[in-house]
Amino acid sequence: MKKNLTLLFALATTGLFAQSNIEIKGKLYNQLTNTVLADTKFKIEDLGLEAKTNSEGNYTIEISEDAYEVELSVEGFEKVKQLLGEQTTLNIYLKPEEIKSEDIDLSTATITVQRNKAAEANLLNMQKKSTQIVENIGQVEMDRKGISDAAGAVAKMSGVTKQEGTGNVFVRGLGDRYNSTSLNGLPIPSENPGNKNIKLDLFSTDIIEYISMYKTYSSQINADFGGANVDITSKRYDGKGFFQVGLGTSINSNALDNKAYKLQEGPNYFGFKTTKIPTNVLGGYNFENSLNPVGRPSVGGSFNLKGGKSYRFNNGSKFGFFASAAFDSNGERLQDGVARTVDAHGNGVKDFHTFTSNKYNTNTTGLINLFYDINPDHKLRANSILINNSSQSLNEYNGYVRDINENENGLVRRGTYERNTLLINQLLGEHKFSERSDFNWGISYNTIKNEMPDRIQNTLRYAENDEQYYLANQDASLSHRYFQELKEDEMAANLAYSLKLGVDGYAYKAKLTVGYQGRYKERNLEANQFNLKVNKGDLAVDPNNLDGFFNQANYGSHFLISTFDSYNGSYRPQEYSGEQTINAGFAELEYHFSDRFMAIVGLRGEHINQLVDWRTALSQGKNEFDQFEILPSLAMRYKVNDKNNLRFAASKTYTLPQFKERAMFVYEDVTEIERGNPMLYASTNYNADLKLEWFPKQGEILSVAAFGKYIVDPINKVTIASSANDQSYANTGDWGYAIGVEVEARKAIIDNKGLNPEQVTIGLNAAYMQTKQELNDDKVFKETYFNGGRINTNFTFNEDSFTGASDLVLNADISYSKKWEKGGSILATVAYNYFSDRLYSLGTETRGNQVDKGFGTLDFILRTKLDKNIGINLAAKNLLNPVIRRVQDNLNGAVDILSYKRGMNFSLGLNYQF
Known part of the structure; x- marks a missing residue:
């Protein structure tokens, strides 16, 4: 019977300029028998690439250097998840579950690519590659620090303080009038007649994928700007139903x-x-x-x-x-x-x-x-x-x-x-x-x-x-x-x-x-x-x-x-x-x-x-x-x-x-x-x-x-x-x-x-x-x-x-x-x-x-x-x-x-x- 081999790469966005690729190579193994998975075809659908392990189980693929984690799962095998780090050689061992490995057909395995912008490593790659000076904080980091809303998230960035008892923030010593707030790049109004910006604590982390803070101005940002522009990216889900x-x-x-x-x-x-x-x-x-x-x-x-x-x-x-x-x-x-x-x-x-x-x-x-x-x-x-x-x-x-x-x-x-x-x-x-x-x-x-x-x-x-x-x-x-x-x-x-x-x-x-x-x-x-x-x-x-x-x-x-x-x-x-x-x-x-x-x-x-x-x-x-x-x-x-x-x-x-x-x-x-x-x-x-x-x-x-x-x-x-x-x-x-x-x-x-x-x-x-x-x-x-x-x-x-x-x-x-x-x-x-x-x-x-x-x-x-x-x-x-x-x-x-x-x-x- 046919089963699928799924390789999940969490990738960062391309930033504001060209993105380079790296070559990843290695072998696929059956951990129980310590044998290679030979002659296994697979394709990376979202990148339009195809690859195949050779007779010795070797594979070579080219992916974005923003990839930070690989997860491989086959029905009948336990999942394997591994951070890429700096290495470009990745040997993956699959441990069989109850089903015998010979019952699994790997001839039409599929690799799918998904993007996880909220991961800390990915957001740092965005920062690394961005033309603008930007800081990011994503859902993963917000969960780790117990942050419940956007105001708390922004207050964890450098040079930012939160005004006591409010959802207002000061960036580099500059308060509400000098900052701006947007959602997915589009402006949002304030709820307070005395404020320019909406209280950030109105935005719970349930609806946030990540937050970007631009402390320097570019011509694509509203020019009513002195301290920073806070841009909230709302959640987008791409994957299996949950x-x-x-x-x-x-x-x-x-x-x-x-x-x-x-x-x-x-x-x-x-x-x-x-x-x-x-x-x-x-x-x-x-x-x-x-x-x-x-x-x-x-x-x-x-x-x-x-x-x-x-x-x-x-x-x-x-x-x-x-x-x-x-x-x-x-x-x-x-x-x-x-x-x-x-x-x-x-x-x-x-x-x-x-x-x-x-x-x-x-x-x-x-x-x-x-x-x-x-x-x-x-x-x-x-x-x-x-x-x-x-x-x-x-x-x-x-x-x-x-x-x-x-x-x-x-x-x-x-x-x-x-x-x-x-x-x-x-x-x-x-x-x-x-x-x-x-x-x-x-x-x-x-x-x-x-x-x-x-x-x-x-x-x-x-x-x-x-x-x-x-x-x-x-x-x-x-x-x-x-x-x-x-x-x-x-x-x-x-x-x-x-x-x-x-x-x-x-x-x-x-x-x-x-x-x-x-x-x-x-x-x-x-x-x-x-x-x-x-x-x-x-x-x-x-x-x-x-x-x-x-x-x-x-x-x-x-x-x-x-x-x-x-x-x-x-x-x-x-x-x-x-x-x-x-x-x-x-x-x-x-x-x-x-x-x-x-x-x-x-x-x-x-x-x-x-x-x-x-x-x-x-x-x-x-x-x-x-x-x-x-x-x-x-x-x-x-x-x-x-x-x-x-x-x-x-x-x-x-x-x-x-x-x-x-x-x-x-x-x-x-x-x-x-x-x-x-x-x-x-x-x-x-x-x-x-x-x-x-x-x-x-x-x-x-x-x-x-x-x-x-x-x-x-x-x-x-x-x-x-x-x-x-x-x-x-x-x-x-x-x-x-x-x-x-x-x-x-x-x-x-x-x-x-x-x-x-x-x-x-x-x-x-x-x-x-x-x-x-x-x-x-x-x-x-x-x-x-x-x-x-x-x-x-x-x-x-x-x-x-x-x-x-x-x-x-x-x-x-x-x-x-x-x-x-x-x-x-x-x-x-x-x-x-x-x-x-x-x-x-x-x-x-x-x-x-x-x-x-x-x-x-x-x-x-x-x-x-x-x-x-x-x-x-x-x-x-x-x-x-x-x-x-x-x-x-x-x-x-x-x-x-x-x-x-x-x-x-x-x-x-x-x-x-």
Whole structure:
């Protein structure tokens, strides 16, 4: 009877230029009889190659040098898997199972080739061969380090830190406004009205194949770029059918006490519920949700389903699909907290001596990926991704309340529920017309909806004489309910045509690429704050039963409801809308001066139009800017030898202000209030990088890079010099710069190959950087005139660092892995992350800077497979549980203005693959 011989080579992508091949030769053996498998024909279907063992069992094949692993299986024999490493001779021994070897017909054996881009060795090969300076992290490495989302993955790359409590990242000291995010090369919108980029923690690893970070600019990347472009590649499955189901649970050590773990009433466990504004909201108290905190289980849960399959047809075409659905939730409590402010003389104010925060987050994701290869030269791919994310928090601040100037035991409670729903739809195509020319394209339509339904805040004063709480009534907004909704639609298109010149087999002398990129987005934000104006402030209340005061029976006599713009029982919301259109044409010339030295020269012309229209409590107005940018770029690579690369890159880019930053829209938090500046304008960035890479062996790297950035007219968040100390945005100086050095090392210190491979690997990356920028009060005053007013600032220093920039960022890990013949495996990783002090906000009015103090985190991850079907995963994170501190640095000493502990997080998961 006929059986198949399957040889699986996991290959990397071809990179951005020609890919070379290597020759692999050896023998096939029957391990039991120690005899060769002679005269066995086979073909490598995906590469269009045929081969045959000779009478002595010898074979010779030519494959891509990116191949890193070979797996050979024959029905009746046990599987053999072996890493290729540096060797080009591979003798493969097959051990028979129950079936006798003579029952197996090897005359028509088949070798199939599949690609596994997510493997660490493959991604390093991509990095090695790429023309651009790029870093990659794939599914294999993310699993090894226990990473659950894209934010955690990016934070493991050199020079990157994650902002505490958010999914935002800083790259080389540059924050949200200087970075960009894309999915499969196409842009994706932000869920937050104040951010340019979407929170990366919305993307769970269930839908990610690998992530690429481009720290240098090329003309095929959106030019709103300063720190890095993060490109997420969604999963694509090509292979035999599979189906996997997983379950898990998690707990935060601070949230073990359920009596202290309380949340706002209203949102449900899965994070899909949305509360609407009541009808006739100004005519009575008709809100749906209670103001009383409710106890909730703090244990998180998760489940996931995923599966896929591909089909090969007789005409040579191929179709495949991959689908996944996942839900994850987790509870967290911040405790041992302090929150306070510092006055203009740098003295500590008796503010909130106790701060606690209970949090509950959910993330639901669904992905459908379809691919259809008409033939090897024409390929189509479609992606649809749905993400529903919710975050719920109940924050309590106990102590001195500035707004009511009361004693030590005042209370401010804020309950916030935020829901984001993102739908991404993409269609992509790859077309190879000849050995010289190809055409790639992609289009996308994305929608996102951000809702903050029924945020609640209550402020209470405490009377020591009768030991009772009373609702503060100095201002109508001290108790309020707030509703916000943002909707954004975005369409994008990428087109690129490439023509190779001087083609000689796999190599070519030059390649010219021309293309177009377009992006149009429209955003609408609407916000309503309903102030609960207390007119019976002499009645004692129970903080945990505020429904006893705020109810329909007391409406009118005890309190009233007001908003910023109401008349005869109706109201108008605060709102702004924005439109942004970007049209860009680009051209790149890649030229190989020799087999060692090549360069890419790029030029991009980009037209940007941004329009913002608002009507808020501050004003009503419209503002537009329109500009055209010419943006050159250069990337060079010198191949010192087969294991070393020397790279250089330089470019000019820009940084746009965001819609919210240019609209006169007011957002109030417990400790700060911010508004926009319509006169804000774009910064210009000049970037340069020099990098040396060494790849000692397959899967290993040692690299060092130096970088520099010079920014003209940098944008910063500033404190306005006024009695209210509100915050806004401004081009705060004429110049700013960032310089630094990055190192990366990855090494296998134990690497035992064979039937039961065993490996110990260590990884380290670190970045040291310095940033500085000019702070100019006169520049801000002169450039911010609008509607008869200006922004006044009084910076404490004339020069300072960029906000979010740490001098030192460090990531280190050590992993142990072992695999057994029957499919069992174990993988254990210890990972450490550290960042030094970083600037949170600039000092004003003689006050010092606010600084987030550096700290380190330690995680332990254990992943096991009992056999080929059952897997058990365990993770213990934040084991050091450091105190997270924000201080204000003053001449007479630093003052803690915020501190807390997050607690340790433990999770356990079980999965089964059918």
